[in-house]
Amino acid sequence: MPLTTKKAGDCRGTEADGARSSKWCSLCYVNGKFVDPDCTVDEMIKIVDTALRRDGARFPFRWMARRQIPTLERWR
Known part of the structure; x- marks a missing residue:
């Protein structure tokens, strides 16, 4: 998922020190940890797709997004 968009603004997750993550979005990464560390790539695709639909994408x-998610470092 893009980390910034005109419509959504800054969608970056946060590091433990409160800084914005340069790698992860706020759907999966908060306070330096993955929100759901056991989340599978297929589950994340559904989460992101639902969020994008909600936002009118x-x-x-x-x-x-569905094509990009499986290539992220988290699932390599």
Whole structure:
């Protein structure tokens, strides 16, 4: 998921010191930890897709997110 968008603003997660993460979004990373460390890639795809739909994202954007999520360092 992009870390910043015009519509959503800053979507970056936070590090333990309160600084914004340069790697992770606020859906999965807060206070220096993954919100759900046992979350699978398929579960994260559903979480992100639901959030994007709620925010009115069109299909191409959701499709791109579905393709990007499995390539993130978290699931390598």
